[in-house]
Amino acid sequence: MGEKKKKVVKTIKINADLCNGCRACEVICSAFHAAPKYSSNNPARSRIKVNRHPLKDIYVPVYAGEYTAAECAGRDKYVIDGKEYEECAFCRASCPSRDDFKEPDSGLPLKCDMCEGEDEPLCVKWCTVDALTYEEREEDVEEEESSEEMEVGLEALANQYGLDKIMETVARMSVSKKA
Amino acid sequence: MRYAETGFNLEIDLSRGSVERVATDPKETELYLGGLGTNAKILWDRVPPEIDPFSPDNILIFGAGLLCGTPATGCNRTIVSTISPQTKLMAFSMMGGFFAPELKYAGYDKIVLSGKSPNLVYLWIKDDKVEIRDASHLQGKGSVETAELLKQELKEPKAQVAAIGLAGENRVYFASIEQGRSSASRGGIGAVMGDKGVKAIVVRGTKDINVAQPLEFLELCNEVLEYIQFRNENPIPGVMPILAGLGSPQEMKVHDEKWHTENFMWGNSRLRRKGFWTDEIASEWMETMEAMRTRLISCFNCPMTCGATISPPGRPTYMMKCFTKLTYTLGAMSDLEFGLGIAQSATEYGVDGFSAPQVMAFALELYEDGILTDKDLPDMPEDNEGRFYYLLDKIVRREGIGDVLANGTYWAAKEIGKGAEEYAHNNIKKQEQLPLKLSMLNPIYFLMYCIGEKMNITQIEGQFPQAPFPKREHREKFVEDWFQVPDDKFKQYFLDWEPRGDNSIPYYPTPEMCCDIVDWQERMHYIDDALGMCAGLSSFPLKPPYHIHNYPKFISAGAGIDMDEEKLTRAAKRYRTLVRAINIRRGMRRKDDAPPEDHWKKRFPELEKELLDTYYQYKGWNDQSIPTKETLHDLGLDYVSEDFEKRGIYKDNGDTPSKETSADKEV
Secondary structure, eight states: OOEEEEEEEEEEEEOGGGOOSOOHHHHHHHHHTSSSTTSEEOGGGOSEEEEEEGGGTEEEEEEOOOBOSSOOSOOOEEEETTEEEEGGGGOOOBOTTOSTTBOTTTOOBOOOOOOTTSSSOHHHHHOTTSSEEEEEEEEEEEEOOHHHHHHHHHHHHHHHHOHHHHHHHHHHHHHHHHO | OOOSSOSEEEEEETTTTEEEEEEOOHHHHHHHOSTHHHHHHHHHHHOOTTSOTTSTTSOEEEEEOTTTTSSOTTBOOEEEEEEOTTTSSEEEEEEOTTHHHHHHHHTOSEEEEESOOSSOEEEEEETTEEEEEEOGGGTTOOHHHHHHHHHHHTTOTTOEEEEOOHHHHTTOTTBOEEETTEEEOGGGHHHHHHHTTEEEEEEEOOOOEEOSSHHHHHHHHHHHHHHHHHHHHSOOTTSOHHHHSOSSOOTTTOOOOHHHHHHBEETTTTEEOTTOOOHHHHHHHHHHHHHHEEEEEOOTTOOOOOEEEEOOTTSOOEEEETTHHHHHHHHTTOOHHHHHHHHHHHHHHTBOTTHHHHHHHHHHHHHHTTSSOTTTSTTOOSSHHHHHHHHHHHHHHTOTHHHHHTTHHHHHHHHHOTTGGGGOOSEETTEEOOOBOEEEOOHHHHHHHHHOSSSOGGGTOOSSOSSOOSSHHHHHHHHHTOTTOSSTHHHHHHHTOOSSSTTSTTTSSOHHHHHHHHHHHHHHHHHHHHHTBOGGGTTSSSSOSSOTTTHHHHHHHHHOOOOOHHHHHHHHHHHHHHHHHHHHHTTOOGGGOOOOTTSEEEOOHHHHHHHHHHHHHHHTBOTTSOBOHHHHHHTTOHHHHHHHHHHTGGGOOSOSOOOSOTTTOOO
C-alpha cells in the first residue's frame, strides 16, 4: 500500500491578535487575480476575507478553501477569551450559506492558490503587521498513487455490476468518444 | 473606460425623494482631479452665496478621493463638503475609515445630497440599488449605535455606515459625521446632514475599480509600502515622538504626552502647565490607556495603526483616533481616564472633538466670571468633570443655555453678550482652534493660520520641520535623505534656520521663503484631499512616502491622466483658488485672514503685514485676498472672475463697512 513521503505543505499562518482590520490582504488578492493582472481590484472578489466586528474586537482573516454544494449543519458558536464567534467565521468554504469566496457577478466559487508564481502569497507580503505569515511545512504523508483511488472506485463498481459489464461499458464509451 | 474613478455621481434630492446616477465629465477630472477638487467645482456651480447653510438648496457632498479604491496604501478618505453653519464658508472635512473605497466599489465617486427630507431617513446603497428609507426608529440614537442597528437590520455586516448622532439631528454647529473609526468633524457638516433629515448613509459595493497601467501602478504601491516599513524602523531623531514617525499621528500608540500636556493650553485655552508631565502621571496615564485600549486599528488598506478600540469601564466600546485623546482632558482640566470616557458619549452624540470641549470650557469660564449664572445652568454638578457631562448633554439636546452654546463660541458669545466675546478668544473665521498659545511669532505658522481654509492647523502644516534643529550637524543629517522636497532650496532654508540669532524667528525664514514653505505644505494637503490620501502618510509627517515626485506617477498609472509635477501643481492651485473664490463670494476678505489675537504674545504688525502682502502676491491675489483676473484666467477660471465682476467683488477695497455678507450674517 502507500509509502511514507515528504510533502511540502504551503500554509498561511494567521495570527488574529495582530490583525489591524485594514483589509489590505483583500485588496492585493483581488488585484493579483484580476485579468490582466493588477488591472482592477475588488475586495468582494478576494480569496481572503477579514471577518471583522471591531466593536466586539473580532478580526479573523480566512482564506478561501474548497467549494461545497450544500451548506453544512454548523451553526455553533465558539467563545474564545470572552468573545463569541460564529462557526462560519473560521470556515474556508465557498458555500451557499454566504456570499464569501464567490465571484460577485457569476457566483462561481473562488479558491486560494497561494499566488502561484510569486515568492509568497501577496496577502502575506502586504500584511506588514504580520497577522499573516507564510509557512512551508514538510509533512510525512501516506503518498497514495492516484490510480489507487480509482481502483477503490472501480472495485466498488465491479462488486455492484460485475467486471465484464464494466469492460463493456468502457469499450462503448471509448468508441463513442473516437467517433 | 474610466480608471481609478467610476465616472458616476449619485444625485439624491431629498425634497423630491429622487435618486439619479449621473455620468461625470472626464475633463473635470483632469482639471480638478477629484475629491475636494471636484467637490469645490460642484459647490461653486450650484450653491451661490445667497444660499444659507440650512437652506434646502445647500448641498452636502460625500466625495471619494480620485485614487480611493485602488491598491494605493492609505488612500481611503471621504471629503465631505458643504456650506458650514458655523463659519458660513465652505467646509471640507475629511474622514478616513472604510467609506470612500466602499462607495467606489458600489460604483460611485460622490454622493451629492440636495433638498430636505420631511422625515428622518437613511440611504441604503448597494451597488445599483439605491433606496431612501424611513429612519424614524433611529431618531435620537447614537452614531455608533445607529451603524450597528442598520447593519443588523439590513443583514449586511460588510456595509459601511456614515451616521450622525443627536448633535447632528439637532443641528449643533459643530456636529460631526461618524463612520467606523473615523469622523468628518469640522465645520458642522453633521448639522447640515441633520438639517437634510438624513440620519445615515449605508453603502456596500461589489464592483471593480480599474487602474490604467496595472504593473506600473503596483510597482509604485510596493515602493510606498517598503518606504513605510523603512520609516517605521527608522524614526526621525531629535523631534517629539509623534513627529518622528508616520501616521495621522499615532496618538493611540504613543504614551509620552509631555509635549502636548505641557505646551498646549488647558481649560478655555488659558493655562499652560509646565512640569505637568511627572513620572507619576506618565505611568498613571499609560495604565489607563492600556486598560481601556483593546486593539490598535487601521483604516482601509493601511498598515499604520493610528486608531484604537477603546472600552471605558462601564461604557460601550467605541473607536478613537488622533488628538481627541487629549482635548476633553485638557478642556476639563482632568485626566486621561475622564477624557477617554467622555469621548465615548461625544462620539455617540457626534460632535467635533476640537470644538466641543472648548465650547464647554468657555461656558465654565463664563460661569466662573459671573457672566453665566446658576439661572443659566440649573442643577449643574459641582465638579468639573460632572459639569462637562452636564454641558455636553445640554448642548446636543439644545436645552436651555445648550441651545446657545450649540452654535459654538463665536455665535454663543454674541448672543450671551456682557463681554462674553472676550472669552471666545481661540477662533479663526468663527471656528475653535487647537488650544495653543505661544510666545514668539512664527512667520510660517502665522501665514498658515491666516490663509488656511481647512480651519485646522494640522490640516495645513506638515513636511517642513516645525522648529529649527539646535545644531547644524543635526540639520545636515536631516537633509541628507530629504528627497521629498520639491526643490533643493528648501534644504537650504532649513539648514540656515537657527533657534537664535539673525536667522531665527520671526525674521527668518524671510517672507519670500515663508511663501515657498507654506505654499508647498498647503499644496500637498490639497493634493491629498483630491486623491483621498490620508495626510498621515503624506502631507502631515516629515519625510512621507507620498510626495510631489511620485504623486504624478500614481495619477498617470492609476487614473490614466497624463500627469507631471507642473501639471499637478497647477491643478492643485486651480481648485485651491476655487475654494478661496467660493469663500470670497461669501464675504471673506483680508480681515478674516488672521490668527487668534492672543496666539502669540510677541506680535509684529509690520512684519505680519509684509508676510500677508507677500503671500497674496505670491498666490496672485489682490490685497483683499481676492484672486486677480489674471490669476483666474491663467488657471482657466474665467468663469470665476466674470462672476466676481458681476457681483462687484473687485470694487471692494476692504475699507467700506462690510455689507451684510453671508459670512457676517447672524442666523
